[in-house]
Amino acid sequence: MSSALPCPACTSGTLHTATPQGSSTTLYGFETYVSPIPENPKGVILYITDIFGWELPNARLLADAYAKEGDFVVYVPNFMPWVPIKETELKEDILENGGFLQSFSHKMWLISRFVPFAIAARPSVTTPKILKFAKSIKSSEYSPLPLFTVGFCWGGKYTVLFSKSNLGKDVFAATAAMHPSMLKLPGDFEGLSVPLAIGLGTKDQAVTKQGAATIESVLQNTKQEVKTFQFELKWYEGMKHGFAVRGDLEKEDVRKGINDAKTQVIEWFHKFI
Numbered sequence: 378m379s380s381a382l383p384c385p386a387c388t389s390g391t392l393h394t395a396t397p398q399g400s401s402t403t404l405y406g407f408e409t410y411v412s413p414i415p416e417n418p419k420g421v422i423l424y425i426t427d428i429f430g431w432e433l434p435n436a437r438l439l440a441d442a443y444a445k446e447g448d449f450v451v452y453v454p455n456f457m458p459w460v461p462i463k464e465t466e467l468k469e470d471i472l473e474n475g476g477f478l479q480s481f482s483h484k485m486w487l488i489s490r491f492v493p494f495a496i497a498a499r500p501s502v503t504t505p506k507i508l509k510f511a512k513s514i515k516s517s518e519y520s521p522l523p524l525f526t527v528g529f530c531w532g533g534k535y536t537v538l539f540s541k542s543n544l545g546k547d548v549f550a551a552t553a554a555m556h557p558s559m560l561k562l563p564g565d566f567e568g569l570s571v572p573l574a575i576g577l578g579t580k581d582q583a584v585t586k587q588g589a590a591t592i593e594s595v596l597q598n599t600k601q602e603v604k605t606f607q608f609e610l611k612w613y614e615g616m617k618h619g620f621a622v623r624g625d626l627e628k629e630d631v632r633k634g635i636n637d638a639k640t641q642v643i644e645w646f647h648k649f650i
Contacts, residue, residue, distance in 0.1 A: 387428060387530055387558055387583065388462050388487060390435075390623025397437035399444075399451075405513040407506070410437050410453040412444035419650050420523045420550070421514055424453040425507065425532030427622055428491070429467065430460035435622050436529075439639065443527075447643035450519055456506045461494035467623065495559075500538070507535060511548050523550035525646045529622050530583070533557025537565050540573040551607075551649040553642045555621040558583040566595040572607040574645040576638050578616030607648075611641055 399412040410431055422443055426436050431453050440451040507526075514524055526549050528536035533554035539545035540552045551572040560566075560583075575592070577584055584592070596608045613620065613634045621638035624631040 387619065388466065389617070390467055390619050391625045391627075392433075392464060392467055392623075393435045393438055393626060395434070395438055397434060398441050399437060404452065404454065405510050407510060408455040410440065412437070412440045412451040412453075414450050415444060415448045417448065418450045418519070418522060419448045420525055420646060421450045421519050422447075422452070422646065423507070423511055423514065423524065423526040424451055425456065425526060425528035425535050426453065427530035427532060427619065428460070428462050428494075429464055429623075430457055431455040432460070433464050433622075439622060442639055443643060446639070447646065449525075449643075449646070450522070452510075452514070454510055456498075456503055456510075457494075458497040459494065461490045500535075503535065504538065504544070507539070508544070508548065515548070523646075523650055525549060525551050525553070525649070527553040527555065527642050527646075528557065529555050530558045530619060534559050534565065537573065537575075540569045540571040542568055542570040545571045551646055553645055555638055555642070556581055556583065556618050558618070560584070560588070560592075562588055562591045563595045566592055566599075569596075569599050569608075570603055570606055572645075572649060574609040574611070574641060576611050576613060576621060576641055578613045578618060578620050578634070580615060581618045583618045609641075609645060613638065 399410055401410050408431065424440050436453055440453050443449050444451045511524060526536050526539055534557050536552040536554045537557055539549055545552065549571050553574040555576040556578060577589060593610055596610060599606050600608065615630060616634045620631060620634050624635045626632050
C-alpha cells in the first residue's frame with residue numbers, strides 16, 4: 378500500500394503572518410534558515426519541510442518556536458531541486474469548499490506540479506542530501522549535542538525513514554513526523570530502531586484509516602521485537618492534514634492543535650537529551 382503523490386490537502390491551509398526572527402545563510406552547501414540560537418542549547422533540530430519549502434513563513438515561525446521554547450539550535454535547509462508549490466498558491470480546503478469540478482481541477486493541477494518534482498526529489502536523491510547535512514552538523518561545534526530531526530508532510534516521510542536502523546541509527550537521537558505523506562506502507566515503517574514520534578489528525582486526508590491501522594500495528598510489532606525501540610503515536614481530534622504547520626490560527630480548535638503538536642515534538646526530543 379503506497380501513495381506516490383500528495384493528497385489535495387497537501388496544498389491547503391493558511392499563511393501565518395508573524396515575522397520570523399532568524400536569518401538565512403548557506404550552510405554545508407545548502408540554503409538554510411537558522412532560528413535565533415539560544416544561549417545554552419540542549420540539542421540540534423534538523424527541520425525537513427513540507428512541499429512549500431524552506432521559505433514558507435509558517436515553517437520558519439515554527440522553527441523559531443522550537444528554538445525558543447525548547448532551547449534547540451534549529452536548521453531549516455532547502456533540500457528541494459525547486460519548490461513545487463509556492464506560498465502564494467496556498468489554498469483553503471478545496472475538497473471541503475469546492476464542488477466536484479473544482480476539486481477535480483485542483484487534483485490535476487497538483488499532479489502536473491508534483492510529478493516532475495517527485496522524480497527529481499525522489500528518496501534516492503534526497504536522502505543523501507539530508508544525511509550529508511546531518512553528518513556535517515555532527516562534525517560541527519554542536520557535535521556534543523544530540524541531533525534530532527522533525528519533518529512535515531513531504532518531509533515527514535524522510536523523518537520516518539531516518540528512524541530505520543540502516544539510515545539513522547548512528548546519526549539521530551530521535552525523530553518526529555507530523556502528518557507524513559507519500560508513505561509506502563508497511564515498508565517505510567519496517568526496520569525501525571531510532572525513537573519516533575508521529576502526530577496525525579483524525580481527519581488526515583493523506584493517511585487512510587487502513588493506513589493508520591497499518592502504521593500502528595507495525596510500530597507495536599517493532600516495539601515487541603526491538604525492546605529498546607520507543608515510539609509515540611498521537612492523534613489530534615478533528616485536525617486535517619497539514620494542520621501542524623498550515624492550520625488556521627484564527628480557529629480556536631486548530632490553534633490548540635498547532636500548539637499541542639509543537640509541544641509534542643519539544644517534549645519528545647527532551648526525553649532523549
